[in-house]
Amino acid sequence: xxxxxxxxxxxxxxxxxxxxxxxxxxxxxxxxxxxxxxxxxxxxxxxxxxxxxxxxxxxxxxxxxxxxxxxxxxxxxxxxxxxxxxxxxxxxxxxxxxxxxxxxxxxxxxxxxxxxxxxxxxxxxxxxxxxxxxxxxxxxxxxxxxxxxxxxxxxxxxxxxxxxxxxxxxxxxxxxxxxxxxxxxxxxxxxxxxxxxxxxxxxxxxxxxxxxxxxxxxxxxxxxxxxxxxxxxxxxxxxxxxxxxxxxxxxxxxxxxxxxxxxxxxx
Amino acid sequence: xxxxxxxxxxxxxxxxxxxxxxxxxxxxxxxxxxxxxxxxxxxxxxxxxxxxxxxxxxxxxxxxxxxxxxxxxxxxxxxxxxxxxxxxxxxxxxxxxxxxxxxxxxxxxxxxxxxxxxxxxxxxxxxxxxxxxxxxxxxxxxxxxxxxxxxxxxxxxxxxxxxxxxxxxxxxxxxxxxxxxxxxxxxxxxxxxxxxxxxxxxxxxxxxxxxxxxxxxxxxxxxxxxxxxxxxxxxxxxxxxxxxxxxxxxxxxxxxxxxxxxxxxxxxxxxxxxxxxxxxxxxxxxxxxxxxxxxxxxxxxxxxxxxxxxxxxxxxxxxxxxxxxxxxxxxxxx
Ligand SMILES: Nc1ncnc2c1ncn2[C@@H]1O[C@H](COP(=O)(O)OP(=O)(O)OP(=O)(O)O)[C@@H](O)[C@H]1O
Ligand SMILES: [Mg+2]
Numbered sequence: 001x002x003x004x005x006x007x008x009x010x011x012x013x014x015x016x017x018x019x020x021x022x023x024x025x026x027x028x029x030x031x032x033x034x035x036x037x038x039x040x041x042x043x044x045x046x047x048x049x050x051x052x053x054x055x056x057x058x059x060x061x062x063x064x065x066x067x068x069x070x071x072x073x074x075x076x077x078x079x080x081x082x083x084x085x086x087x088x089x090x091x092x093x094x095x096x097x098x099x100x101x102x103x104x105x106x107x108x109x110x111x112x113x114x115x116x117x118x119x120x121x122x123x124x125x126x127x128x129x130x131x132x133x134x135x136x137x138x139x140x141x142x143x144x145x146x147x148x149x150x151x152x153x154x155x156x157x158x159x160x161x162x163x164x165x166x167x168x169x170x171x172x173x174x175x176x177x178x179x180x181x182x183x184x185x186x187x188x189x190x191x192x193x194x195x196x197x198x199x200x201x202x203x204x205x206x207x208x209x210x211x212x213x214x215x216x217x218x219x220x221x222x223x224x225x226x227x228x229x230x231x232x233x234x235x236x237x238x239x240x241x242x243x244x245x246x247x248x249x250x251x252x253x254x255x256x257x258x259x260x261x262x263x264x265x266x267x
Numbered sequence: 268x269x270x271x272x273x274x275x276x277x278x279x280x281x282x283x284x285x286x287x288x289x290x291x292x293x294x295x296x297x298x299x300x301x302x303x304x305x306x307x308x309x310x311x312x313x314x315x316x317x318x319x320x321x322x323x324x325x326x327x328x329x330x331x332x333x334x335x336x337x338x339x340x341x342x343x344x345x346x347x348x349x350x351x352x353x354x355x356x357x358x359x360x361x362x363x364x365x366x367x368x369x370x371x372x373x374x375x376x377x378x379x380x381x382x383x384x385x386x387x388x389x390x391x392x393x394x395x396x397x398x399x400x401x402x403x404x405x406x407x408x409x410x411x412x413x414x415x416x417x418x419x420x421x422x423x424x425x426x427x428x429x430x431x432x433x434x435x436x437x438x439x440x441x442x443x444x445x446x447x448x449x450x451x452x453x454x455x456x457x458x459x460x461x462x463x464x465x466x467x468x469x470x471x472x473x474x475x476x477x478x479x480x481x482x483x484x485x486x487x488x489x490x491x492x493x494x495x496x497x498x499x500x501x502x503x504x505x506x507x508x509x510x511x512x513x514x515x516x517x518x519x520x521x522x523x524x525x526x527x528x529x530x531x532x533x534x535x536x537x538x539x540x541x542x543x544x545x546x547x548x549x550x551x552x553x554x555x556x557x558x559x560x561x562x563x564x565x566x567x568x569x570x571x572x573x574x575x576x577x578x579x580x581x582x583x584x585x586x587x588x589x590x591x592x593x594x595x596x597x598x599x600x601x
Pocket of ligand 1: 024025026031033051052053054055056057058059060094221
């Protein structure tokens with residue numbers, strides 16, 4: 001894929017989260033969601049975030065996307081402070097929020113269209129659609145797609161912008177396990193090709209292990225960073241390998257501590 | 268009769284099936300009903316003279332003969348037309364029975380008397396005797412309606428978009444719109460007389476207002492109901508305000524807008540009589556008032572039939588446009 005027309009894209013950049021706390025206000029009462037979080041993601045690194053439901057993972061991604069400003073602390077992309085949305089940082093939302101009134105092609109073209117770059121991007125759009133295996137469905141509307149195809153389309157819509165930071169919020173959460181496994185492999189391959197900086201939120205421990213080089217475990221709300229696991233698997237990313245199974249056990253028990261003993265189906 | 272009912276239920280399936288029934292049984296019943304109407308009209312004397320009685324009898328007989336010929340002949344028609352006919356068979360039967368009942372209770376027995384009621388031939392007589400004037404009225408009303416409706420929905424749509432998009436616009440505009448909305452059209456007459464140089468423009472304004480208000484309200488609510496995540500998706504990809512309005516607010520609100528357009532279409536027709544009170548010299552609304560004043564109710568009914576048919580045609584056209592523009596919605600088959 002050719003480089004994006006806009007600057008600051010392509011190869012991944014570092015992401016820094018510096019002492020970030022965030023609180024929403026619900027009917028006047030503050031609801032603390034993130035508690036003094038500091039972390040750094042290296043350029044081109046892929047990191048997964050695990051944590052109990054409602055702990056604030058999506059909130060962290062929204063802060064990184066620039067859709068929200070933190071109550072305290074600061075976030076950096078490269079050396080620049082994040083103050084608002086920028087096409088170099090693309091967030092793929094928890095629900096595949098494809099525009100139902102637009103065809104697959106028009107959905108994928110949304111970014112270039114929005115930036116008035118459609119003219120030079122047609123080929124890039126076709127390529128992105130081909131990359132996620134949706135060739136032939138360019139003219140389909142979202143309601144004509146299966147759940148997995150919709151997620152693929154959403155992925156293509158993100159990738160076509162050639163982001164240097166890709167923020168993924170449970171992209172495969174609602175899929176059956178076979179589709180999910182296939183898409184996980186695809187995502188891994190795409191990342192290996194492009195080396196964007198990836199931050200993935202998921203509830204699937206196996207997915208986190210297989211896709212990332214580092215797994216971050218967060219506590220219950222307000223989320224603190226509890227532990228991080230380095231995944232040194234190299235290219236040996238077999239679901240059934242002994243290393244993966246062992247890591248899975250360790251991460252699950254860390255998660256369970258984070259749940260303060262609450263039982264939870266995490267895998 | 269029971270076989271006809273069975274036909275209705277299985278009609279759709281049969282029309283698709285390759286082994287569609289050879290004879291059109293519903294058509295036979297419908298043909299007999301129309302034939303009965305023709306005979307009753309021809310044989311029994313009218314209580315009072317209406318004119319056009321023979322014409323009505325001949326028309327009914329012609330329909331009856333066509334239907335009866337189609338009972339075996341439906342096989343020869345193209346598939347699509349035959350399926351349509353089968354689909355509307357029960358309606359053709361009901362229509363024949365209704366005409367029979369109508370003819371019998373008005374012209375033949377006088378149970379429903381003149382001038383409050385008119386038999387079918389009374390309406391036909393109006394078209395025969397006053398057809399020319401009615402055509403001119405249709406043209407005048409068409410001009411008024413086209414100008415009023417299209418300017419009304421254009422302005423209403425723009426106001427609705429602004430109300431849905433801008434908080435401050437909604438703060439001032441929404442209460443005003445809610446106050447203005449329920450004011451009956453006739454209450455605007457004195458004001459419009461003062462502000463508009465000609466009565467024709469005042470009439471246009473009244474039609475425009477009647478359809479502009481529902482379009483504005485529904486557009487505003489449509490824009491307000493849009494999932495905010497769509498805007499966020501676009502903003503993360505570098506979208507500015509113009510993209511958000513053109514590519515999200517406008518298409519996403521379209522289903523609501525069409526509800527407003529349907530309401531506006533009906534309201535604009537309902538208000539025609541009032542709009543043509545303002546010194547119009549021709550027009551269907553004007554004609555209705557004029558004939559009401561003379562208790563010529565047959566003319567009123569005849570005009571109402573014309574208006575209903577035109578309105579139904581416009582509703583159908585609007586449905587077609589909606590089908591085109593909203594084929595992205597679930598449940599629409601392109
Ligand atoms: N816009 C908002 N206004 C107020 N409270 C919010 C808002 N968005 C999220 N919250 C609250 O913040 C908390 C964290 O939400 P968040 O969506 O970040 O959780 P999450 O970790 O992504 O959960 P899940 O795994 O279920 O998706 C929740 O308790 C939620 O109710
Ligand atoms: Mg979430």
